[in-house]
Amino acid sequence: MSERELYCDTCEGVEPFEAPPCADGHGAxxxxxxxxxxxxxxxxxxxxxxxxRPADRRRPPAHRRAA
Known part of the structure; x- marks a missing residue:
């Protein structure tokens, strides 16, 4: 189990949090x-x-013409 400290709203303070055994295969x-x-x-x-990404607006779009 990995552990880190985060703010807990219920405890109203910084507490250690840990990851429970994960059934989804995430691990730590x-x-x-x-x-x-x-x-x-x-x-x-x-x-x-x-x-x-926005298209390059400095270059006009290429137009094809029928032969």
């Missing part, structure tokens, strides 16, 4: 954490997204 990287003081559970979610 499990996003579910439990407060060792009161047992409150938190979900640490990371969001990854990619921004679309």
């Amino acid at each position: 990287d499990c996003p579910e954490l439990l407060c060792t003081g009161c047992g409150a559970a938190v979900l640490v979610a990371t969001v990854t997204f990619h921004l679309a």
